[in-house]
C-alpha cells in the first residue's frame with residue numbers, strides 16, 4: 001500500500017540511534033556485562049565505562065562529573081527533579097513556579113505535587129511561547145522553593161530566556177530546574193553561566209538510545225532520592241546501572257555537542273527553506289511559536305479548515321513521519337495545551353502540523369515533503385465544510 | 399597481572415545478555431526506531447513489538463497481557479508497587495508488612511514510606527531464611543493494606559512459601575506484592591494460582607538487558623502512578639518506551655521459562671557438586687540459607703576466621719567472579735542484613751561467600767573454582783589472628 | 797578500587813606471621829566489624845629489629861598491615877610511633893575513603909604493640925589516640 005521510503009521529520013519525538021552509538025554499546029551486553037557494583041575485574045570495567053560516560057555528559061553541559069546522575073530518561077529526570085526538590089524543601093515552603101507550556105512529565109508531576117499540598121503557579125507565555133521574566137519575578141513569594149521552566153519547547157520549538165530566568169532565581173535563592181530534553185545537540189548549554197541548578201536530558205532525542213537519561217544536580221544542591229534501593233549513583237539513584245545505555249548516552253552526547261554550529265546551520269537552512277515554502281505557497285497557513293528564538297529543526301504551522309490527524313495519515317501514506325497538536329491524535333481529545341497557551345483557538349490547534357528536521361534530512365526530502373504536504377492540505381480542504389463556507393464568504397471565488 | 403579467563407559465578411548480581419537477545423534488539427535502535435506514541439508506520443511497528451513482548455512476559459508468569467507494565471528495572475518496579483499501593487490505599491490503612499530479608503529496593507522504599515507516616519512490620523525469618531505464614535497472619539491488623547515478601551532471596555537463595563502467603567493475604571483482602579527478580583528462569587511462577595497481586599521482575603537477571611523490567615498489576619488492582627508524564631503504558635507509566643530493551647526482555651523471558659526443568663536440573667547438579675565439596679573438604683565452613691527450598695544456582699557459605707572481601711580479591715585474581723555479604727565490601731561497613739536476620743553473628747557474616755551459578759558454568763569451572771576457593775581460604779586463614787587462636791585452643795595442634 | 801600498590805601488598809604481604817617470643821604485641825579491632833589486626837615486635841636497643849602481623853580483614857586492612865610493618869622495621873620506637881595512618885595510606889598510593897579506617901587500625905596496632913613493650917619493660921606507656929571505630933553510615937547495597 002504505502003510507499004516504503006520514510007522521510008523522517010519527527011526528530012523531536014525520537015531519533016534513530018546512531019550506528020556508531022550502537023557499536024559502542026554492543027560490548028557491554030554480552031562481553032563486559034559485569035554489574036558495576038561488584039568487586040571483580042569485569043565489574044571494574046563497567047564502572048570505568050560509566051564514569052567515562054559521566055565525564056562526557058558533564059563536559060557537554062559545562063558541569064562537573066560528580067554532578068551527573070543517570071536515570072531511565074527525561075521523564076524520570078523531571079519527576080526526580082521536581083518531587084525530589086519539593087520534598088527536600090517542604091519545610092522552607094510549598095510554592096512551585098512553572099510555565100503553561102511544559103512537557104507532561106512536568107505538568108503531570110506538578111498535578112501530583114498539588115495533590116500533596118504544594119501550590120503551583122503556571123506562568124503564562126506570550127503569543128510566541130515565551131515566558132516573561134518579569135512575570136516570573138512577580139510570581140515569586142516567600143514560599144517559593146522551586147522554578148521549573150523548560151529550555152525549549154518540544155511542540156513549537158520556542159526557546160526560553162534561560163540565563164535570565166536562572167539569574168532571577170539565583171538572586172532570590174530559589175532552585176531552578178530546566179527540562180533541556182529538546183536542547184542537547186541543538187543549542188549550547190552551560191549550567192554554570194546559565195545559573196541552572198537542575199537539568200533533565202534524554203539520550204533518544206539526540207541519536208542515543210531510548211530508556212536512558214540524566215539529571216544534573218548542581219554541587220551543594222540537596223534533593224530527596226526518588227528511586228530507593230541499592231547504593232548506585234553515589235547513593236542517589238538506586239537500580240543496577242543500564243551500562244550499555246549509559247555508554248550509548250556518553251557517545252551520543254559527545255557527538256551531539258561537537259560541531260554544533262555547522263550541524264545546526266545545516267538543519268536550520270533546510271528548515272527555513274521548507275517553512276518559507278509552506279507559509280508562502282499554501283494559503284491560510286500560520287506559523288506557531290517564535291520566528292528566531294526557535295529550535296533549528298522545528299516547524300509548527302497551522303492550516304486553517306483541516307484537522308491534523310487526517311493530515312498525518314495522508315503524509316504517512318506518502319512516507320512522511322510528522323506530528324500534530326490535534327486532539328484527535330492524542331487519545332485524550334484535548335488539543336495541545338501548548339498551542340492553547342499561545343492563544344490559538346481550539347480549531348486552529350486542530351489543524352497544526354509539527355515537522356522536526358534532523359541530521360539525515362536532505363534538500364530532496366524538503367521538496368518531496370513540501371509537495372506532499374501541499375497536496376494533502378488541498379485534499380483535506382476540498383472535503384472540509386469549513387473551507388467550503390470560507391470560500392463562499394470570500395468576496396470572489398478565486 | 400591476573401589470569402584473563404573469567405569464571406563467572408555471580409549470576410544473581412547480573413547475567414551476560416544472551417547474544418540472541420541482543421540480535422533481536424538491534425533493529426529497534428537504528429532501523430525501526432519510531433516512537434511508539436506516534437501515528438505513522440515506523441511508530442506502529444514499535445507499538446506492535448512492544449505488545450508482542452508484553453504478551454511474552456504475561457505468558458511467562460501466567461498473567462494477561464494488559465496486566466504487564468514495563469519499567470526501568472527491578473528497583474523501579476519495587477518502588478512503584480510499594481509507593482503506588484501505599485498511596486492508593488492510604489485511606490484504608492497505613493500498615494505494611496514485609497520481611498526482614500528483602501532487597502534494599504524494598505527495605506529502603508519502606509524506610510521512605512515510614513517517614514511518610516506508614517507503619518512497617520518486618521517479619522522475622524527462621525534460621526534458614528523462611529518467613530512463617532503464622533507470623534504473617536498474626537501481624538495482619540485492620541489497618542494492613544499491603545504485604546510484600548520476596549519470592550526468593552538474592553543472597554542466600556531461600557524460597558518463600560509464596561502461594562501460602564498469597565492465600566493468607568487474599569483471604570483478608572490485602573494486596574500481596576512479591577519481588578520475583580531472582581526467580582524468573584529458576585522456578586515456575588503462576589500469578590493466578592499463587593494469589594499474587596503485584597510482581598516485580600528485571601531482565602538482566604535472566605540473560606536480558608540491564609535497565610528494563612516489568613511490574614505485573616493484577617486486573618482490578620488500583621495503585622497510584624509513579625512516573626508522571628506522557629500517556630504511555632496505558633497511562634500508567636510515563637516515558638518514551640525503551641523499545642529495544644522491551645523487545646530484549648520479551649525474548650529473554652520467553653527463553654528463560656522454556657525448558658525450565660532441564661536447565662535448572664543442570665545448574666542444581668553443578669551447584670550441589672561444588673557445595674558438597676566446599677562443605678566437606680574445607681573445615682569450619684557452614685551453609686547459609688535453606689538446604690532444599692533454595693534457588694538452583696545459589697551457594698552461600700561462611701568460612702570461619704576470614705573476611706569476605708579479601709576472599710573475593712583472591713578469587714578475582716584467579717579469574718573467579720563472586721560476591722560476599724561482608725561489610726567490608728559494602729561501602730557501608732554493615733554486614734548483610736540478610737545474614738544477620740538468619741542469626742549469623744557479625745563475624746561469621748563477614749566470612750561469607752556467595753556463588754551463583756548460571757547456564758554457562760561447566761564441570762571444569764566447578765573443579766577449578768573449588769581448588770581456588772580452598773587455596774584462598776587457606777591462605778587467608780594462615781594470616782588470620784582468629785585462626786591462630788583457634789588452632790592454639792584446640793586440644794591438639796593437628 | 798584499589799591501587800596497584802595495595803594489590804601488591806595484599807597479594808604478597810610482607811612480614812606476615814607470628815613472633816612467638818615477641819617483645820611487644822598489639823591487637824586492635826573487633827571481629828564484629830570484620831577486622832582484627834595483631835602486630836608482633838622484636839625490639840633491640842630501642843630499635844624494631846623484627847615485626848610481623850596477623851590480620852583478619854579486607855584487602856585494605858591486609859595491605860595496610862603489610863605496609864605499616866615495612867615502614868617501621870628498623871626504626872626507633874619513637875620514629876615508629878610517629879608513623880601515621882596517613883603515611884601508611886600514602887605509601888600505598890591511596891585508599892578509598894571508606895577504607896581509610898583500615899589504615900587507622902594499622903597505626904593503632906603499632907601503638908598498642910609499642911606500649912605493650914614499654915609496659916613490659918617498666919616504662920610509661922605513651923598516650924594513645926582514641927580507639928578506632930567504624931563509621932556506621934547509612935546502609936548500602938551490593939547489587
Ligand SMILES: Cc1ncc(COP(=O)(O)O)c(C=O)c1O
Nearest residue numbers: 073074075103154181202637638
Ligand atoms: C521537553 C520534553 N521533556 C521530557 C520528555 C520525556 O522524555 P522521555 O520520553 O525520554 O522520558 C520529552 C520527550 O518525550 C520532551 O520532549
Ligand SMILES: Cc1ncc(COP(=O)(O)O)c(C=O)c1O
Nearest residue numbers: 239240471472473501552600939
Ligand atoms: C531481589 C532483588 N530485587 C530487586 C533488585 C533490583 O533490580 P534492578 O537492579 O534491576 O533494579 C535486585 C537486583 O539488583 C534483586 O536481586
Ligand code: FES
Nearest residue numbers: 307327328329333
Ligand atoms: S474528529 Fe475523530 S477524534 Fe476528533
Ligand code: FES
Nearest residue numbers: 726831853854898
Ligand atoms: S577490615 Fe573492614 S573495611 Fe577494612
